[in-house]
Amino acid sequence: MTASVFITGGTGYIGRQVVATLLRRGHRVRVLVRPGSERKAPAGCDVVVGDPFDGATFAHAIEHGDTFLQLLGVPHPSPAKATQFLDIDLRSASASIKAAAAEGVAHFVYVSVAQPAPVMQAYQRARAQAERLLVESGLRRTIVRPWYVLGPGHRWPYALLPVYWILEHVPATREGARRLGLVTLDQMAAALVHAIEYPPHTARIIEVPEIRSAPRS
Secondary structure: OOOOEEEOOOOOOOOHHHHHHHHHHOEEEEEEOOOOHHHOOOOOOOEEEEEOOOHHHHHHHOOOOOOOEEEOOOOOOOOHHHHHHHHHHHHHHHHHHHHHHOOOOEEEEOOOOOOOOOOHHHHHHHHHHHHHHHHHOOOOOOOOOOOOOOEOOOHHHHHHHHHHHHHHHHHHHHHHHHHHHHEEEHHHHHHHHHHHHHOOOOOEOHHHHHHHHOOOO
16 A cells, blocks of 8 residues: 655655655655755655754644654764754654644654663663653554664674674573664665554564564565
């Protein structure tokens, strides 16, 4: 069945690949961009100009029954960006959730982060708070929790793959290594498209092992 999808962060690292896959599969896609950034929108999508921190500027473009995909966030997260996680990630998620609930979207897909983890505490707190807002909204929802997404410009953790392999095969570290495992950009995009095409009855959380095993589009 063809979905109608509204996306924030559709011009970013993950967003561009998700948009391209959705369009190729025949879905209608609208991408929110800031004024002056219209040319950054992927070819083939409908462009919505608005402020991702102010739902009033884009709520008119959300349709009842839409799937809303929230991808907007700080690029290349690091501990030094703790304030930005609140000012950008959490603030934009809050605006999106409120607008989506007010307009009656059918399904909200939120890209969070794997948790708990021993590092990136501020990032985890901001994403966990957004998850709570989403739960409180009562929206039908899918929460996707990657840890690190490998792809163009994001390749340095490939050197850690042998270490991950060892940790995943040691009983004492297996659970944590799998929860905080690395996923590829292709796997992440496939998991998001599958989540959009097959919404849950009420709610679900997709962790790293499920991201890795999602069927390719």
